[in-house]
Amino acid sequence: MASTRREVIRSLIGSTILASVIGLVHLLLRGRVLDKYPAVRRPYKKTPGLLRPPGALSEPDFLAACIRCYRCQDACEPGAIQFYTESNGKLFHTPYVDPSQAGCTLCNKCGPACPTDALLAFDDKADVDMGSVELREDLCLSYKAKDVRGKQELLMQLGKEPTEVDAVDERRGPCGECYMFCPLRNRAIKLEPGAFLAPIVFTDHCVGCGMCEEICRTVVRGEPAIRVVRTRTMETAA
Ligand code: SF4
Ligand code: SF4
Ligand code: SF4
Structure with missing residues (x-):
């Protein structure tokens, strides 16, 4: 009986140590992953002005x-x-x-x-x-993928291997999610013809709803490439 109790205690201690080691390894790996891809809801600087709900009076x-x-x-x-x-x-x-x-x-x-x-x-x-929108091609996954492909083709023409950083960027694009989420798809946002799903914005048709910014900040996991411009100010006249 005493030996059975000892075995149970030994097995409990073993499980605790194993769980701690697994937890530590998980934390370390998670830290490394987050270092590479920052948290989805990482705060970023908002554009100035007001964004009222749709249909707001002046x-x-x-x-x-x-x-x-x-x-x-x-x-x-x-x-x-x-x-x-x-x-x-x-x-x-x-x-x-x-x-x-x-x-x-x-x-x-x-x-x-x-x-x-x-x-x-x-x-x-x-x-x-509600407002308008602006697109930064330097932050957009689709435009980055296009850029990376261009650079890789050039490296291959020169007989060199693509770099590791380029490979990481290429894995994350093309994207086109802002186009998919836009309630005025094909009016406010269209996609460039071709394989890169690169968005083109038409500010005359954009109403500033922010759906593109919401999805973009999720896919880029940081500062979004497309974001609302708040055209309304405290002084906006009637
Ligand atoms: S008055 Fe209209 S806009 Fe103001 S809080 Fe009420 S529902 Fe919203
Ligand atoms: S959601 Fe963002 S990253 Fe993706 S295509 Fe649109 S602007 Fe580019
Ligand atoms: S999702 Fe909204 S803010 Fe973005 S482009 Fe379309 S209409 Fe404009």
Whole structure:
């Protein structure tokens, strides 16, 4: 009996040591992976200005009409609507969209939920005017893949092996996710013809919903290549 108890204790100690070693190895490996690919929700600097939910009146009228009731947030199923806090002065308790958290899907549910028409429902997504968008090709996986392929072809022509860094970049692209997520696909974003799925933005048709920024910051795991330009300011006239 005593020997059975000793065996159980020995086996428990063995399992604990094994679990600790596995945990340590896991932590080390995870650290190395995260070093290579930073966390998905890594914070990045936002563009200045305001991004109100779709259908918002001009800023002075919106501020006058909004009764800070939070009903638009309750109606927003994707969770895109956030609220300013005390630290934001007169914006306190008014809604905004933050694509670094969640873009607006243009589902058109917040307008009908607003009791004061500070937010208005829209008939066509293309009529919304939340903001605009800009694309940085130097951060875009598709443009990087295109660039890497060009460099690799050049290295091969020179009889040299592609570099390891180039191989890593090539594995991560092409992408084209912003195109897939854009509610105004083929109007606000099109893809360049060819295999690289490189996006081209049409700012005249972009409504600034931020869906492209939300997905881009996820796939690039850091500063997004495509991001909303907040064209509305506190002084935006009626
Ligand atoms: S539902 Fe309308 S009034 Fe209420 S917080 Fe939202 S925008 Fe303001
Ligand atoms: S989601 Fe970002 S990385 Fe991917 S194609 Fe669009 S801009 Fe480029
Ligand atoms: S380009 Fe981006 S911000 Fe503009 S409509 Fe498409 S998803 Fe929205």
